[in-house]
Structure formats: structure tokens, C-alpha cells
Amino acid sequence: MKLLLDIKDDKAAFILELLRNFKFVKTQELTSHQAQVLEDVEAAVKEVNEIKEGKKKSQPLSEFLDEL
Numbered sequence: 001m002k003l004l005l006d007i008k009d010d011k012a013a014f015i016l017e018l019l020r021n022f023k024f025v026k027t028q029e030l031t032s033h034q035a036q037v038l039e040d041v042e043a044a045v046k047e048v049n050e051i052k053e054g055k056k057k058s059q060p061l062s063e064f065l066d067e068l
Helices: 009-020 032-052 061-067
Strands: none
Touching: none
16 A cells, blocks of 8 residues: 655654654655656646536636646
8 A cells, every 4th residue: 555644844753763764665755856746736636526526617628728
């Protein structure tokens, strides 16, 4: 099982040390770029779900392409 944890910076060292003491847990820190990509994907998925639920209106493809 893989988990993604969001930990406050001032507590990260403690949590990482704790997790590293378990032989059955493997840790891998993300770069700031990787973390940003994950946040962007999470926001996009949330937006798509809101559109599907009717909470948000979708944007026409032509407008989206014009923004690019």
C-alpha cells in the first residue's frame, strides 16, 4: 500500500525519523516540483468532480484552447 502524507515542515523531520525506524516502511521524499505536480493533479481531479456533480460549470473546448 502506498500513502501520501502532508506534514507540516516543522514536524517532518520527526515523522521521517519515526517512519525510518520501521523496517517494513520505505520512505521517499518528493522534490518541490513533484509535490507541485501532485497538487495540480489533485486540484484538476477535484474540479472535474465538481463539474460532474453540477457544482461548477465546464468551459467550452474552444475557450480552453484559446487560453493555451
